[in-house]
Each structure stands twice: as structure tokens, then as C-alpha cells.
Amino acid sequence: MLNPHNVQPFPEPSAADILDRQHSEIKRKRQNLRTSIIEGMGMDQIVACAKDLIDTTLEHFRSEEHAMEASRFTGLTGHKHLHAEMIQSLEEIWGELEHRKISTAMELMSFFDVRLTYHLDFEDGAFEREMKNIRNL
Numbered sequence: 822m823l824n825p826h827n828v829q830p831f832p833e834p835s836a837a838d839i840l841d842r843q844h845s846e847i848k849r850k851r852q853n854l855r856t857s858i859i860e861g862m863g864m865d866q867i868v869a870c871a872k873d874l875i876d877t878t879l880e881h882f883r884s885e886e887h888a889m890e891a892s893r894f895t896g897l898t899g900h901k902h903l904h905a906e907m908i909q910s911l912e913e914i915w916g917e918l919e920h921r922k923i924s925t926a927m928e929l930m931s932f933f934d935v936r937l938t939y940h941l942d943f944e945d946g947a948f949e950r951e952m953k954n955i956r957n958l
């Protein structure tokens with residue numbers, strides 16, 4: 822029988838681990854949107870996938886900014902500005918998606934493929950490296 826006193830606790834996930842997980846979730850949901858378009862699942866399904874992807878991304882921007890504030894990241898103001906620009910693009914695309922055109926879904930897909938992927942893979946890097954360095958000190 823498992824003795825709870827002998828169980829080693831999992832180490833607390835760091836903010837960097839949480840943000841990495843959120844990035845993976847965004848990429849997984851981007852893949853869901855791509856699949857819904859490629860497999861011609863119909864606009865209801867495509868719009869649902871698009872909404873899920875946008876909501877997850879906006880939620881991630883909020884958590885990331887909180888983590889940056891909490892750790893007094895020096896690049897916070899500039900990074901918030903990058904997020905604000907992307908939020909504006911996402912709001913415009915979401916407004917267009919109400920017309921339920923496949924071309925808008927494709928536009929959202931290319932926004933994620935180009936702009937958002939660059940952000941997650943490169944522009945977020947400075948903060949992630951800073952947090953990982955602090956944790957490893």
C-alpha cells in the first residue's frame with residue numbers, strides 16, 4: 822500500500838514551465854484549426870476551433886504578462902506592446918470570422934503560422950531565458 826509520507830512531492834512547476842506548456846497548447850490548437858480546414862469540417866467546426874485558439878492565446882498573453890510583472894522583467898513594456906498589436910489583429914480577424922468565410926479562417930491560420938509562431942519561438946525567448954537563469958542560480 823502506498824504510504825503518503827514516503828511519496829516524494831513533485832517539484833513546483835516554474836513560471837517558465839507553465840508558459841512552455843501554454844505555448845504547446847497554443848500550437849496544438851493551431852493544429853486543430855489546420856485539421857478542421859484541411860478536412861473540410863464545415864464553418865461551424867472551423868469557427869469553434871478558431872475561437873478556441875484565439876481564447877487560449879489571449880489567456881496566455883495575460884498569464885505571461887502577470888509572470889513578467891511578478892518577476893520584474895525589464896522588457897515588460899515592450900513585450901506588452903507586442904501582445905497589444907497581436908490582440909488587435911486577432912480582434913479584427915475574429916470580427917471578420919462572423920461572416921463565416923473560409924478565407925478569413927485561412928488568414929487566421931497564416932497569422933498563427935507567421936506572426937504568432939515567431940513570437941512564441943523568438944520574442945518570448947528573452948523572458949524565458951531570464952526566468953530559467955533565475956531558477957538555476
Ligand SMILES: [Fe+2]
Pocket residue numbers: 840844881885941945
Ligand atoms: Fe508566450
Ligand SMILES: [Fe+2]
Pocket residue numbers: 882885900904940944945
Ligand atoms: Fe509573449
